[in-house]
Amino acid sequence: MKTFKDYPALRDHIATHEKTLYFSSQTSTVIPFNFLEGEMVLGNLSTIAGKIRLLADGVLEISGGVTWKDARSFARSKGRDLLMSPTEESAGVLAGIATSCTGERSFGFGTLRDQVERITYLDFNGAEQILSRDKFLEDSELLREYQQDFLPYQKMKNGPFPRLERETDLMIGMEGQLGVVKEIHLETVPYKNLNYFLIPLGKWEESCEMHLDIFNKVQAFRDHILSCELIDENSLRYLGSDRIPKGRDIIVIETSSLEKVYEEFLTNLGMDLEDIIELSEGDYHHLRMEVPRKVQEDNSRRAVIKKGTDAQVSPENFGKLLGIYKEMGKKGIPYILFGHFGDGHLHFNFLPDKEQVDTCEDLLKEFYKEIKLLKGSPFAEHGIGLIKQNFIRPFLGENQFEIFKDLKKRYDPYNQFFPQGFLNL
Numbered sequence: 001m002k003t004f005k006d007y008p009a010l011r012d013h014i015a016t017h018e019k020t021l022y023f024s025s026q027t028s029t030v031i032p033f034n035f036l037e038g039e040m041v042l043g044n045l046s047t048i049a050g051k052i053r054l055l056a057d058g059v060l061e062i063s064g065g066v067t068w069k070d071a072r073s074f075a076r077s078k079g080r081d082l083l084m085s086p087t088e089e090s091a092g093v094l095a096g097i098a099t100s101c102t103g104e105r106s107f108g109f110g111t112l113r114d115q116v117e118r119i120t121y122l123d124f125n126g127a128e129q130i131l132s133r134d135k136f137l138e139d140s141e142l143l144r145e146y147q148q149d150f151l152p153y154q155k156m157k158n159g160p161f162p163r164l165e166r167e168t169d170l171m172i173g174m175e176g177q178l179g180v181v182k183e184i185h186l187e188t189v190p191y192k193n194l195n196y197f198l199i200p201l202g203k204w205e206e207s208c209e210m211h212l213d214i215f216n217k218v219q220a221f222r223d224h225i226l227s228c229e230l231i232d233e234n235s236l237r238y239l240g241s242d243r244i245p246k247g248r249d250i251i252v253i254e255t256s257s258l259e260k261v262y263e264e265f266l267t268n269l270g271m272d273l274e275d276i277i278e279l280s281e282g283d284y285h286h287l288r289m290e291v292p293r294k295v296q297e298d299n300s301r302r303a304v305i306k307k308g309t310d311a312q313v314s315p316e317n318f319g320k321l322l323g324i325y326k327e328m329g330k331k332g333i334p335y336i337l338f339g340h341f342g343d344g345h346l347h348f349n350f351l352p353d354k355e356q357v358d359t360c361e362d363l364l365k366e367f368y369k370e371i372k373l374l375k376g377s378p379f380a381e382h383g384i385g386l387i388k389q390n391f392i393r394p395f396l397g398e399n400q401f402e403i404f405k406d407l408k409k410r411y412d413p414y415n416q417f418f419p420q421g422f423l424n425l
């Protein structure tokens with residue numbers, strides 16, 4: 001493994017064109033880093049000193065090993081707030097560009113793709129190049145066809161292949177395959193007082209009527225509710241948490257408009273308001289982060305590669321998605337369900353023992369067939385990395401493969417940036 005202390009050292013390494021998988025905090029759920037030592041050259045970027053600066057108009061300039069947690073505290077110390085809030089706060093912000101990371105606040109604020117004004121990256125010679133969100137990519141017939149194929153995913157957090165429209169898209173969701181992201185300009189908003197509520201409801205497997213009612217109602221509150229997340233009863237039991245109502249699923253919301261949300265949303269859910277619990281911000285984040293963290297830790301301890309989903313569907317298909325998960329839950333393998341409920345984007349995770357791993361793989365193959373039929377996005381958040389490559393091919397056609405080849409030739413002529421990645425499929 002190579003560890004970089006500063007950008008000059010990184011530039012020197014890049015200029016050798018040695019094939020390298022650069023990484024930041026290694027929280028990717030689609031790259032099994034603990035299986036890769038000795039398999040490929042890994043380049044540690046998290047050791048490069050982080051720098052954050054507030055520019056005019058509330059834009060943050062971020063470079064080096066800054067995490068989302070660092071960026072949020074810095075923004076708040078200046079009376080600003082991030083629009084993006086990935087659940088794993090120890091992940092790197094620059095890595096977030098590479099993975100096109102999304103998160104809880106995508107419900108209220110949309111995607112990172114639209115929040116990044118400018119990206120500076122190091123190209124295959126280690127030279128700095130600047131990409132602007134305001135500039136469109138050079139037009140071509142092939143690109144137009146690729147963009148046409150992307151249309152069904154335009155409103156999703158991420159599609160099965162990256163959006164290619166503006167210059168900054170060349171780094172967003174490319175998983176580090178075209179260069180190393182060095183610095184970004186990220187939009188922020190003025191900090192507002194926030195409130196958090198926990199809504200208990202029955203188990204989704206028994207009846208999802210209430211879940212769907214909340215899902216439909218919450219869509220009208222995207223300007224007032226920043227996040228709307230589900231943690232099911234299986235997840236809560238798996239956590240062993242005793243601070244929350246037992247035997248129930250929960251939906252947690254984050255709002256910046258207390259009165260409106262209380263009077264027009266919570267009071268219209270047909271529930272006893274006394275059952276709804278106000279949470280502190282710390283409890284909300286803790287609760288939300290603990291489930292996927294425990295899955296990641298348990299899988300790593302048991303040397304099992306994660307068997308989970310990351311699919312998003314359009315609102316009209318959300319009931320069908322829950323139906324598919326219900327069937328998957330009947331296969332006799334323990335599972336949990338949690339995630340970005342308001343966005344129609346949930347993570348169903350099998351918790352298999354070693355003997356059940358192959359069955360999970362087969363079930364996931366069937367799952368992606370159904371997602372394709374629903375025109376959903378198979379990987380809306382965590383990307384493709386290495387472990388989702390098995391599932392991506394049916395979502396790609398000639399246009400995508402041709403564009404991928406062209407991008408690699410132009411931006412990575414020595415095939416040195418994460419050569420095992422999806423662009424080389």
Ligand SMILES: Cc1cc2nc3c(=O)[nH]c(=O)nc-3n(C[C@H](O)[C@H](O)[C@H](O)COP(=O)(O)OP(=O)(O)OC[C@H]3O[C@@H](n4cnc5c(N)ncnc54)[C@H](O)[C@@H]3O)c2cc1C
Pocket residue numbers: 021022023024025026027028029031045085086087088090091092093094095096097098099100101102103104175176177179180181182289291292293294296381382418
């Ligand atoms: C508990 C948990 C919760 C999570 N929640 C979310 C969530 O809400 N939303 C979400 O989007 N993801 C989530 N993830 C996945 C993961 O945190 C994200 O993919 C994150 O962006 C990875 O950041 P990292 O610093 O750990 O990157 P790494 O895992 O180190 O690397 C990930 C990828 O980014 C590339 N990369 C890293 N740094 C750079 C760089 N400077 N330039 C170019 N390429 C680079 C690497 O080559 C690799 O392909 C979660 C993961 C866990 C374990």
